[in-house]
Amino acid sequence: MDKNILEDILQNNRKYIKLGEVATYIPQLAKANKEDLGLCIKDMNGDMYACGDYEKKFTIQSMSKVITFTSCLLDNSIEDVKKTVSFEPTSTAFNAIVDLEIKNRHRPLNPFINAGAIACISMLKENTYQEKFDRIINFIKLLSLNENIDYDEEVYESERKTGSRNRALAYYMQSTGIIDKDVDIEKLLEVYFKICSIKVNCIDLSNIALIYANNGVNPFTKERYFSKEVSKIVVATMALCGMYDESGEIAVTVGIPSKSGVSGGILSVLPSKMGIGIYGPALNDKGTSVAGLKILESVSEKFDLSIY
Ligand SMILES: NC(=O)CC[C@H](N)C(=O)O
Known part of the structure; x- marks a missing residue:
């Protein structure tokens, strides 16, 4: 080349x-x-x-969704993952709400749209939200062969403050049982926003x-x-x-x-x-x-x- x-x-x-x-x-x-x-x-x-x-x-x-999905597959059987998120293409935007209500038994169509990634993070086996984030950033360090990877505090804050659409997706998924009722949605979203800010x-x-x-x-x-x-x-x-x-x-x-x-x-x-x-x-x-x-x-x- x-x-x-x-x-x-x-x-x-x-x-x-x-x-x-x-x-x-x-x-x-x-x-x-x-x-x-x-x-x-x-x-x-x-x-x-x-x-x-x-x-x-x-x-x-959203490129982080590749690593989040990989981690979700490492922690759960493919059958369990499929109960939460399928692997089908969408014909709507990455942050669309409409599909969650009318298609696919309320499951996000795939792990690469926002709803799918948020659901995948909820399935990671770590006990605390901080551990979930640490797990993903450490995995990104490993795969990128770069120990110095960090996240951008300002982008994170910006996403957290303006993330109403992602909140809507996450709370909707909790209402339909795609995300477990015990999950603290605000904390889960903090992990999602922080991962996006790496x-x-x-x-x-x-x-x-x-x-x-x-x-x-x-x-x-x-x-x-x-x-x-x-x-x-x-x-x-x-x-x-x-x-x-x-x-x-x-x-x-x-x-x-x-x-x-x-x-x-x-x-x-x-x-x-x-x-x-x-x-x-x-x-x-x-x-x-x-x-x-x-x-x-x-x-x-x-x-x-x-x-x-
Ligand atoms: N397509 C994207 O990259 C979307 C990620 C962005 N953090 C969001 O949640 O809206």
């Missing part, structure tokens, strides 16, 4: 930034620099190809993605972090649901299982080959980086990476 080609791809797709807007519904995210654009690709040999603002830190947002850069995302590309094994130390079975479930769910109600279109145009977040990050897993991290905070109307998505599409096309 030629770094100059990647640099060209990044520059050629810069023009799409103007089609998007940074997220404003979480006030702190509105402070992002719309012009930022970064890409990092890491392969199984440890070779890294990066350009643009690949070292810039941003919050992990800071990463494109290198961290590419490292995390690489572990999934390698079926749960760190390709450098050969350490196994989760089973091949869990990895397959998570990556398949990413392919079908990771880009919300745009997942079908992206399967066609990109063909690489991916998960986006409203900070503008995209985490993409190319099985057996590479991990990709992208950042560009200007978002399309689905909440995905508009130029980032175009970069992913160009990389896939240029190097013939679609899994289909």
